[in-house]
Amino acid sequence: MTNPLLSDWTGPFGLPPFDLIEDAHFGPALDTALAEDLAEVAAVAENPEPPTFANTIEGLMRCGARLDRVSGVFFNLAGSDSTPAREALMREFSPKLAAHAAAIYGNQPLFDRIRAVWQAREALELTAEQARVLMLVHRNFIRAGAALEGEAAERMKEIKQRLAVLGTSFTQNLLADERDWSMPLAEADLEGLPGFVVASARAAGEERGAEGPVLTLSRSLIVPFLQFSPRRDLREIAYKAWVARGANGGETDNREIAAEVLALRQERAQLLGYADFASYKLETEMAGSPDKVRELLAAVWAPAKAQAEADAQLLEERMRADGVNEALAPWDWRYYAQKRRKAEHDLDEAALKHYLQLDRMIEAAFDCAHRLFGLEFQALDVPLYHPDARAWEVTRNGQHLAVFIGDYFARGSKRSGAWCSAMRMQARFPEEQRPIVVNVCNFAKADPALLSYDDARTLFHEFGHALHQMLSDVTYDMVAGTSVARDFVELPSQLFEHWLEVPEVLRVFATHVETGAAMPQEMLDKVLKAANFDQGFATVEYVASAMVDLAFHEGAAPADPMAKQAEVLAGLGMPAAIGMRHATPHFAHVFAGDGYSSGYYSYMWSEVMDADAFAAFEEAGGAFDPEMAKKLETHILSAGGSQEAEALYLAFRGRMPGVEALLKGRGLAA
Ligand SMILES: [Zn+2]
Numbered sequence: 001m002t003n004p005l006l007s008d009w010t011g012p013f014g015l016p017p018f019d020l021i022e023d024a025h026f027g028p029a030l031d032t033a034l035a036e037d038l039a040e041v042a043a044v045a046e047n048p049e050p051p052t053f054a055n056t057i058e059g060l061m062r063c064g065a066r067l068d069r070v071s072g073v074f075f076n077l078a079g080s081d082s083t084p085a086r087e088a089l090m091r092e093f094s095p096k097l098a099a100h101a102a103a104i105y106g107n108q109p110l111f112d113r114i115r116a117v118w119q120a121r122e123a124l125e126l127t128a129e130q131a132r133v134l135m136l137v138h139r140n141f142i143r144a145g146a147a148l149e150g151e152a153a154e155r156m157k158e159i160k161q162r163l164a165v166l167g168t169s170f171t172q173n174l175l176a177d178e179r180d181w182s183m184p185l186a187e188a189d190l191e192g193l194p195g196f197v198v199a200s201a202r203a204a205g206e207e208r209g210a211e212g213p214v215l216t217l218s219r220s221l222i223v224p225f226l227q228f229s230p231r232r233d234l235r236e237i238a239y240k241a242w243v244a245r246g247a248n249g250g251e252t253d254n255r256e257i258a259a260e261v262l263a264l265r266q267e268r269a270q271l272l273g274y275a276d277f278a279s280y281k282l283e284t285e286m287a288g289s290p291d292k293v294r295e296l297l298a299a300v301w302a303p304a305k306a307q308a309e310a311d312a313q314l315l316e317e318r319m320r321a322d323g324v325n326e327a328l329a330p331w332d333w334r335y336y337a338q339k340r341r342k343a344e345h346d347l348d349e350a351a352l353k354h355y356l357q358l359d360r361m362i363e364a365a366f367d368c369a370h371r372l373f374g375l376e377f378q379a380l381d382v383p384l385y386h387p388d389a390r391a392w393e394v395t396r397n398g399q400h401l402a403v404f405i406g407d408y409f410a411r412g413s414k415r416s417g418a419w420c421s422a423m424r425m426q427a428r429f430p431e432e433q434r435p436i437v438v439n440v441c442n443f444a445k446a447d448p449a450l451l452s453y454d455d456a457r458t459l460f461h462e463f464g465h466a467l468h469q470m471l472s473d474v475t476y477d478m479v480a481g482t483s484v485a486r487d488f489v490e491l492p493s494q495l496f497e498h499w500l501e502v503p504e505v506l507r508v509f510a511t512h513v514e515t516g517a518a519m520p521q522e523m524l525d526k527v528l529k530a531a532n533f534d535q536g537f538a539t540v541e542y543v544a545s546a547m548v549d550l551a552f553h554e555g556a557a558p559a560d561p562m563a564k565q566a567e568v569l570a571g572l573g574m575p576a577a578i579g580m581r582h583a584t585p586h587f588a589h590v591f592a593g594d595g596y597s598s599g600y601y602s603y604m605w606s607e608v609m610d611a612d613a614f615a616a617f618e619e620a621g622g623a624f625d626p627e628m629a630k631k632l633e634t635h636i637l638s639a640g641g642s643q644e645a646e647a648l649y650l651a652f653r654g655r656m657p658g659v660e661a662l663l664k665g666r667g668l669a670a
Pocket residue numbers: 461465490493
């Protein structure tokens with residue numbers, strides 16, 4: 001039996017033969033590809049020739065072509081169209097892949113060769129991209145502990161294993177606390193709640209086998225409850241339960257886990273020769289150091305806090321008018337902010353949806369990419385992995401650039417959220433390879449499908465990531481497309497969101513689903529104005545969490561993270577009516593894994609750049625200024641990670657960004 005995952009893909013654009021692939025093919029294909037990769041890496045490590053850039057670094061780049069292909073398909077399907085068989089494969093292959101990576105990073109002869117090339121780098125006459133790739137490969141090995149020996153190497157292994165266990169426990173405890181709490185709602189308790197909240201409370205009740213509707217701690221239910229429920233007593237109970245996740249004592253309490261995680265991270269960083277975990281973590285980021293992060297957060301904090309305090313006054317006045325004479329509390333903020341939003345903006349979300357058709361918004365994104373970068377999109381009739389997925393060929397001046405797959409509708413087999421991934425990255429080595437890029441969203445399916453404004457923004461966001469992949473123009477796929485620092489990767493996506501807010505884009509593409517009429521000017525104005533509503537609150541709750549995250553990983557690890565958190569918040573003068581966006585016991589970004597530890601600031605770091613980068617267009621000839629578009633493509637979208645992020649931004653903008661554009665965009669500028 002031939003396994004289509006392992007054969008050569010000779011169909012149109014080298015797309016995977018989705019119509020031939022069955023779940024039973026994945027296991028054997030992954031096993032074969034893993035073994036093949038290991039054998040290829042071993043051949044590089046054991047090469048009797050003296051190490052060179054070509055036989056070692058490029059040698060490594062040649063390894064695992066089949067593994068890239070098979071895992072590219074598998075992980076895309078596992079996320080966007082899972083089945084019990086695919087879930088079982090995930091459980092089987094996660095540890096196998098971890099062991100595979102550990103075997104490569106632990107290959108001593110291989111590391112010796114990499115180190116030899118690294119030490120000889122000055123004399124090698126490498127191109128800038130080659131020098132960068134060499135630095136990255138060497139640094140990845142060092143950071144994985146490849147240079148450690150004896151006891152230190154053993155200890156590193158133990159720490160990694162223990163951290164993996166703690167990360168899983170942290171997540172599971174959180175899930176348990178969310179699962180265990182619910183509050184029955186009597187019919188009278190539903191008063192004032194909009195239909196969709198009532199419907200989800202009823203659905204939650206059914207799911208949990210309750211007699212009637214219940215409130216749960218799921219963000220999509222509790223946040224609207226806090227926004228709309230006029231019952232202050234219920235809001236208080238709900239809010240307190242929500243922020244107590246992971247801190248309820250007993251088996252599922254995360255506070256001791258947090259302390260142990262921080263201590264182990266600190267030890268790990270020191271074993272590797274860094275002063276503390278923040279220095280280790282930020283080494284690979286654009287920010288580079290804890291001081292730079294703090295500088296950004298501090299610059300945003302003061303105006304955000306001032307705005308939040310002014311807003312709190314307005315909200316408290318509304319509360320007084322309701323006859324409540326206590327101080328504004330965290331369980332009051334969303335409720336009175338919602339009332340204020342209604343009074344000041346009166347944006348009818350339901351009416352707005354009729355102007356935001358999915359297909360028109362896709363056209364809008366394509367049209368912006370055409371006006372900015374000359375891209376053309378031609379619908380493709382090719383077999384894909386699900387009937388809802390659609391594909392386009394992307395060309396420029398008749399030349400093939402990429403295949404773009406859009407998979408927009410929610411379904412039970414798709415994980416939540418929205419993301420962009422590449423089934424194949426762009427590269428020129430060892431041979432020309434054009435990307436296959438996927439945008440996955442969770443929009444409600446209907447015909448015609450209508451979006452909320454947030455949905456439309458998400459569509460543009462993910463398409464910005466897709467542009468980063470499709471316009472990539474580098475030699476090695478290791479630095480292609482979105483293979484950049486975490487605090488830089490959201491720049492293209494967040495930047496592209498700005499084009500949705502260009503009035504001429506909405507005027508052309510936001511047309512009424514039945515009449516085809518353009519969105520009325522009054523509605524357009526309200527949409528654009530509502531975008532920065534309540535940003536004092538949003539910025540304060542976010543920056544507080546980012547500051548605590550940073551403080552946790554600087555210097556000695558705190559023995560009592562909760563005390564440290566209290567100290568940081570007191571130092572900031574945290575407004576009493578606002579909680580952290582994520583408090584320590586449920587701060588999964590930081591404790592469920594390593595992804596955003598001392599990296600929670602990244603969202604805002606990217607936002608500083610996207611606001612400043614879009615301002616560059618406005619300062620030039622407007623949103624479609626051709627010269628700025630060219631610069632954006634040359635220095636950022638096509639460059640991937642082939643240079644340091646800071647150098648890329650400087651080349652694009654001519655200077656580093658300040659926070660002014662961000663403050664203005666959030667309505668926080670004085
Ligand atoms: Zn993103």
